[in-house]
Amino acid sequence: MRLVLLGPPGAGKGTQATRIVDRFCIPQLSTGDMLREAVTSSTASGLRVKHIMDRGELVPDDVVVSVIANRIDHSDAANGFILDGFPRTVGQAEALDRELAVRGIKLDAVLELEVDEDALLDRIRGRAEEAARKGEPVRRDDNPEVFKTRLEVYREQTAPVTEYYRSRGLLSIVDGLQPIDVVTEGLTACALAALPSHQIRSDVR
Ligand code: ADP
Numbered sequence: 001m002r003l004v005l006l007g008p009p010g011a012g013k014g015t016q017a018t019r020i021v022d023r024f025c026i027p028q029l030s031t032g033d034m035l036r037e038a039v040t041s042s043t044a045s046g047l048r049v050k051h052i053m054d055r056g057e058l059v060p061d062d063v064v065v066s067v068i069a070n071r072i073d074h075s076d077a078a079n080g081f082i083l084d085g086f087p088r089t090v091g092q093a094e095a096l097d098r099e100l101a102v103r104g105i106k107l108d109a110v111l112e113l114e115v116d117e118d119a120l121l122d123r124i125r126g127r128a129e130e131a132a133r134k135g136e137p138v139r140r141d142d143n144p145e146v147f148k149t150r151l152e153v154y155r156e157q158t159a160p161v162t163e164y165y166r167s168r169g170l171l172s173i174v175d176g177l178q179p180i181d182v183v184t185e186g187l188t189a190c191a192l193a194a195l196p197s198h199q200i201r202s203d204v205r
Pocket residue numbers: 008009010013031032033035052053054056057058059060061064084085086087088092141150
């Protein structure tokens with residue numbers, strides 16, 4: 001099962017991806033997490049992208065495409081994966097298609113979480129407050145100013161990715177404002193609907 005999870009920042013992609021991982025026994029490939037790891041361990045690409053991420057802008061396509069292309073070759077991704085936070089531009093979506101094609105594989109479905117912007121701003125404030133309350137580190141890009149930039153970037157560069165997949169017949173949209181469990185069920189149902197029936201038994205826990 002090869003999935004892409006789309007949606008604006010703060011839509012709950014991370015939470016839902018974790019649940020889909022359990023359901024389908026596939027790894028979650030989050031470019032945000034991978035890039036943050038690269039920054040923490042001060043690799044060459046980490047040093048290159050730190051300031052871009054802190055500003056809430058997108059790191060260059062070639063950086064994320066090579067991160068993802070390497071990651072999908074790991075053995076745990078042989079039977080599938082869920083991409084979280086990638087692709088974020090039409091250029092990345094095209095590059096992903098090329099990377100999959102050379103491996104003789106393709107996406108089964110693209111699932112989008114739809115959440116309006118006011119709800120997103122409330123959520124992001126809540127996320128930062130909760131982390132601060134628990135004494136956990138607050139993401140440097142989880143403050144209202146940077147978050148506005150992330151939303152603008154999403155509107156301008158990532159929203160067109162929705163159309164890219166819609167026109168290829170791969171897109172399903174789920175209302176991300178519903179309770180968490182209901183969203184998970186909605187996403188799971190869309191993913192299952194995209195699978196050929198003979199594959200369902202072997203892919204689902
Ligand atoms: P969000 O909560 O906004 O979905 P992520 O954890 O997915 O955040 O990403 C955090 C930051 O990492 C982004 O704002 C961007 O700077 C960078 N990033 C992550 N994925 C990509 C990508 N596919 N293309 C470009 N930049 C990315």
